[in-house]
Amino acid sequence: QQQVKQSPQSLIVQKGGISIINCAYENTAFDYFPWYQQFPGKGPALLIAIRPDVSEKKEGRFTISFNKSAKQFSLHIMDSQPGDSATYFCAATPGVGYNKLIFGAGTRLAVHP
Amino acid sequence: GAGVSQSPSNKVTEKGKDVELRCDPISGHTALYWYRQSLGQGLEFLIYFQGNSAPDKSGLPSDRFSAERTGGSVSTLTIQRTQQEDSAVYLCASTLAGVYQLRNEQFFGPGTRLTVL
Numbered sequence: 001q002q003q004v005k006q007s008p009q010s011l012i013v014q015k016g017g018i019s020i021i022n023c024a025y026e027n028t029a030f031d032y033f034p035w036y037q038q039f040p041g042k043g044p045a046l047l048i049a050i051r052p053d054v055s056e057k058k059e060g061r062f063t064i065s066f067n068k069s070a071k072q073f074s075l076h077i078m079d080s081q082p083g084d085s086a087t088y089f090c091a092a093t094p095g096v097g098y099n100k101l102i103f104g105a106g107t108r109l110a111v112h113p
Numbered sequence: 114g115a116g117v118s119q120s121p122s123n124k125v126t127e128k129g130k131d132v133e134l135r136c137d138p139i140s141g142h143t144a145l146y147w148y149r150q151s152l153g154q155g156l157e158f159l160i161y162f163q164g165n166s167a168p169d170k171s172g173l174p175s176d177r178f179s180a181e182r183t184g185g186s187v188s189t190l191t192i193q194r195t196q197q198e199d200s201a202v203y204l205c206a207s208t209l210a211g212v213y214q215l216r217n218e219q220f221f222g223p224g225t226r227l228t229v230l
Binding site: 004006034036041042043044045046049089091100101102103104105106 | 117146148153154155156157158161169204206218219221222223224
């Protein structure tokens, strides 16, 4: 049973544009929502994360928007660069103090120069 | 190196053979996770270790899969009688967090790509 749904599966953006990736979850017990970035041949690396008590978190060009009532959250990459080309995974953790990650299926982002 | 390491990086095996995959977590990290990443899929949780015990094995897909952790450090994931559907990248992650501690970032290794012919 997929508990975190991610879209789109792939995304092509021109350099300087905005990349937007969306995720939706079902389990209201989820209380931590990280985004991971993965380059080919590498393991995923934490990019940015949010807790449900805030609606937005920004770190540099990366912003998470969180809508608790809709059970949705999204990643926005401003001024997208070719170096941002990677696979992005949203994730969620079920419950306090235990951070087994439930991942979305991933979005392959290609930023064209 | 300071990161999570995994070995081998690639493993090709024949159907029916047993394989062992190794994970060396970051020194001092008490929690260790195994995930599986199939082609075009997200990461699927397999098992979680806190120290040497495994309080959550709920993601292991069958009894052919087992894992152990010794000395609160190195972990080995064993797949017996491998099947073609076991082909995937197996990723290990470690973190400082335990069950009763604040949530911390999981640091992933580069993975082991397993191909079962």
